[in-house]
Amino acid sequence: MTESQIIQNIRKHTPLTEADATTLFSFFTHRKLRKNEVVMAQGANPALFVLIKSGCLMTYHTDTQHQVHIIQFGTAMWWTGDLSGFTQSQPSQYTVKAMTPADVYVTDLPRFEKMMRTLPALERYFRVIFQNALVSHQKRIVINFAASAQEKYRAFQKQFPGLELIVPQKYIASYLGITPEFLSTIRHRKAKS
Amino acid sequence: MTESQIIQNIRKHTPLTEADATTLFSFFTHRKLRKNEVVMAQGANPALFVLIKSGCLMTYHTDTQHQVHIIQFGTAMWWTGDLSGFTQSQPSQYTVKAMTPADVYVTDLPRFEKMMRTLPALERYFRVIFQNALVSHQKRIVINFAASAQEKYRAFQKQFPGLELIVPQKYIASYLGITPEFLSTIRHRKAKS
DNA sequence: CGTCTATTTGAATGTACTCAAAAGCGGTGG
DNA sequence: CCACCGCTTTTGAGTACATTCAAATAGACG
Numbered sequence A, B: 001m002t003e004s005q006i007i008q009n010i011r012k013h014t015p016l017t018e019a020d021a022t023t024l025f026s027f028f029t030h031r032k033l034r035k036n037e038v039v040m041a042q043g044a045n046p047a048l049f050v051l052i053k054s055g056c057l058m059t060y061h062t063d064t065q066h067q068v069h070i071i072q073f074g075t076a077m078w079w080t081g082d083l084s085g086f087t088q089s090q091p092s093q094y095t096v097k098a099m100t101p102a103d104v105y106v107t108d109l110p111r112f113e114k115m116m117r118t119l120p121a122l123e124r125y126f127r128v129i130f131q132n133a134l135v136s137h138q139k140r141i142v143i144n145f146a147a148s149a150q151e152k153y154r155a156f157q158k159q160f161p162g163l164e165l166i167v168p169q170k171y172i173a174s175y176l177g178i179t180p181e182f183l184s185t186i187r188h189r190k191a192k193s
Numbered sequence C: 001c002g003t004c005t006a007t008t009t010g011a012a013t014g015t016a017c018t019c020a021a022a023a024g025c026g027g028t029g030g
Numbered sequence D: 001c002c003a004c005c006g007c008t009t010t011t012g013a014g015t016a017c018a019t020t021c022a023a024a025t026a027g028a029c030g
Helices: A003-011 A018-025 A083-087 A109-118 A121-146 A149-159 A169-176 A180-192 B003-011 B018-025 B083-087 B109-118 B121-146 B149-159 B169-176 B180-192
Strands: A029-033 A038-040 A049-054 A057-062 A068-074 A079-081 A095-098 A102-107 B029-033 B038-040 B049-054 B057-062 B068-074 B079-081 B095-098 B102-107
Touching (some): A003 A018, A057 A079, A057 A169, A068 A079, A068 A169, A083 A109, A083 B121, A109 A121, A121 A149, A121 B068, A121 B083, A121 B121, A149 A169, A169 A180, B003 B018, B057 B169, B068 B079, B102 B109, B149 B169
Antiparallel strands (some): A049 A079, A057 A068, B029 B102, B038 B095, B049 B102, B057 B068, B057 B095
């Protein structure tokens, strides 16, 4: 994804002049990531906000018992990070790591706020982005209640086609909230039916 | 909560003139609800967006097997409804019902969009509202993975103190994603320890 | 080729569910 | 004020889905 494609995406939701478009990237740091490289580690202060230009990243939390919980997978044009820590200028609760080689844009709260004051048209863009994210999170909550592990796995395959080939299964298991062992038996069952 | 208190709340996030403040309410319909009265039924077309002025409401989805899943409880100054249906002008997937006598403000997408064009300062307000909602939904997803039913129940009590006294336990069970029977046994265990 | 990590497989266990029935509670009418 | 009705909550027995632990196998990468 190129910078101009990113701008096109933003323009779907809010108007942006050519000047705005170039200004926008000045509020971000561009980083190239190797596979398994970490953009932001848990505990990093302050928490960052990340726009994925290309590649596949995952965001996860490690709890006090060293268990990993995958919050989300993200690909091009997704925003990720620890929104809670970011907005409150607190350390990140989550780690963001590249699953494949990736390009990202990174910012912190002072720069983000300056961007919002400079380009108020972005308020609308982020309003819509967060609104859509909220909808998908609500759906994820409902499906986690209603569905069996088997159904959750199928829903995952449908939502992220091809991601299985990139991401180790133990992480998919974590995203679905089940153990890797049980995901393995489910997949075996699936092959039979 | 009075209209002027609502405006004060919105002003915490974005500036609003006196004129704006009076205009704002013209985009909503005010409704008084009795206990158990439904603001918006599942299937209602189009889906509505609801601001709670006072009282306690719940939003839930009924699946094809007549199972009820509580999406959220809300009190004064909370926004609720079916955001997905609302933004896509589709029928509501959720029902919104008053648990106590309540006052609400209701709007539909055409009026909401007109409001956003008339009062663009609200883009920022909703950006922040959705951002905060997103954070709490993320936390709910993580806790549902990590925690046992017992821990989820404790977290619920902490997040909504006193709500247990208002809401029948079977709905709390549904919100937590467990059966009412199991919630009952958990509460019994809790009394012992 | 060897090492390290991921996946598979299986047995034993546990958490939470289903079904059923009894007890509690709140409202309503006699 | 009491008695009844419907709904909610409790209790218990049996069951199922998913977990834990352990060990074997397969894959990835230097």
